[in-house]
Amino acid sequence: MKHFEANFDGLVGPTHNYAGLSFGNVASSQNASMPSNPKAAALQGLAKAKALADLGLVQGVIAPQERPDIYTLRQMGFSGTDMQVLNKVAKTAPQWLYACASASSMWTANAATVSPSADTADGKVHFTPANLIDKFHRSIESDTTGKILKAMFADTRYFKHHHALPLHTHLGDEGAANHTRLCQQYGAAGVELFVYGQSVFDQEKPKPQKYPARQTLEASQAIARLHGLDDDSCVFLQQNPLVIDQGVFHNDVIAVGNQNVLFYHQQAFFNGAEKLAELQQKLGGELHLIEVPTAQVSVKDAVQTYLFNTQIVTLPSGEMAIIAPTDCEENPAVKQYLDELLTLGTPIKQVRYFDVKQSMQNGGGPACLRLRVALNDQELAAVNPQVLLTDEKYKKLTKWVERHYRDRLTPADLADPELLKETRTALDELTQLLKLGSIYPFQR
Numbered sequence: 001m002k003h004f005e006a007n008f009d010g011l012v013g014p015t016h017n018y019a020g021l022s023f024g025n026v027a028s029s030q031n032a033s034m035p036s037n038p039k040a041a042a043l044q045g046l047a048k049a050k051a052l053a054d055l056g057l058v059q060g061v062i063a064p065q066e067r068p069d070i071y072t073l074r075q076m077g078f079s080g081t082d083m084q085v086l087n088k089v090a091k092t093a094p095q096w097l098y099a100c101a102s103a104s105s106m107w108t109a110n111a112a113t114v115s116p117s118a119d120t121a122d123g124k125v126h127f128t129p130a131n132l133i134d135k136f137h138r139s140i141e142s143d144t145t146g147k148i149l150k151a152m153f154a155d156t157r158y159f160k161h162h163h164a165l166p167l168h169t170h171l172g173d174e175g176a177a178n179h180t181r182l183c184q185q186y187g188a189a190g191v192e193l194f195v196y197g198q199s200v201f202d203q204e205k206p207k208p209q210k211y212p213a214r215q216t217l218e219a220s221q222a223i224a225r226l227h228g229l230d231d232d233s234c235v236f237l238q239q240n241p242l243v244i245d246q247g248v249f250h251n252d253v254i255a256v257g258n259q260n261v262l263f264y265h266q267q268a269f270f271n272g273a274e275k276l277a278e279l280q281q282k283l284g285g286e287l288h289l290i291e292v293p294t295a296q297v298s299v300k301d302a303v304q305t306y307l308f309n310t311q312i313v314t315l316p317s318g319e320m321a322i323i324a325p326t327d328c329e330e331n332p333a334v335k336q337y338l339d340e341l342l343t344l345g346t347p348i349k350q351v352r353y354f355d356v357k358q359s360m361q362n363g364g365g366p367a368c369l370r371l372r373v374a375l376n377d378q379e380l381a382a383v384n385p386q387v388l389l390t391d392e393k394y395k396k397l398t399k400w401v402e403r404h405y406r407d408r409l410t411p412a413d414l415a416d417p418e419l420l421k422e423t424r425t426a427l428d429e430l431t432q433l434l435k436l437g438s439i440y441p442f443q444r
């Protein structure tokens, strides 16, 4: 049986904008109110995904969500026709409109936590949508995310879908952004590394002082239980609270792994040495720990360039490549580090740069834009084939974006009734293109 890691990238939705919604995410705050370009954002994401497909990797897409989310606004008492709801919220409480109009579901590393069949007790691939409760605009994603994932991975012989964790801060869960699966081969049982920002029950553990820790240890433990992972194949590691306070709002802003490689910053973890030894012992065999020293790359540079929000992928040749944002190429210290990395004798032999600036300006790099799902060939054959990115699908999606997306949007434009119509027309067409059925509330 063959095994792969498939990447499912979030298609950027037509309302992509900069509303400054994510306290603790430096880029989101810095770029608040700047005009965005949804068309460019969606095309940049698609170009990155297509390049990975062209490298011989299994690549798919995940549909965006319906925004503005009129249904959530109705739950808050805005009433009348859809257009009246828009009008009232824009006039009386625009902050709620911004929160209900974000295209944030594009960052599919936060869509769910996924455990491959080689790791789980029942031998199925398990999915738990992230509840994302730390940020209101993201907390409204999980229901639709669950529906979209079920439409993509429908075959119950292979795929098991859980409900998102209960909606309380005790169980704050941000999905795969704080979860890394290490293994020797994709098809062999691996070790799942859960990185959390704080513990609710263990008050001895340190907490960040300035910015929120979005993921709790208790949430990570709940996911491991739901997915049927045994203790010998899990490691729970605390993020360094000092880096959360410098803008590292998810672990994937400071660490990334692939197979038996873990690439991370010297300051990424709290009590890292002990936990990484546990990881080595549980994984067995060779483990490449690539620690980037502060002396070479500061935490500030890591946050600005997203050096660790890169994707490390295994190419068909067996070599690994780093998929980095062009922001890394533009920063001399980071570029120098990446050049040097290729000479260190690790499995990483190539760096490829991609312009995903529209997403970066909201704090989302290449790794945020993708959800990884390790699959064997039987499982892959059971995935809805329409969501896989072929040459033809890429062309169709590109044309779809060009037809429906605007090239300029400010938060003020989110109240435009035409935008709501345009978005629904686009999404209706997309569900047909990807054969997803009626997943959006407006279609029912």
Ligand SMILES: N=C(N)NCCC[C@H](NC(=O)CCC(=O)O)C(=O)O
Residues within 6 Å of the ligand: 017, 018, 019, 020, 021, 022, 025, 028, 029, 102, 104, 107, 109, 110, 135, 138, 177, 249, 250, 252, 253, 362, 363, 364, 365, 367, 368
């Ligand atoms: N690191 C990973 N995996 N994902 C990045 C998520 C970025 C997202 N930004 C936003 O939601 C900004 C939206 C705005 O401000 O308009 C967030 O903070 O949750």
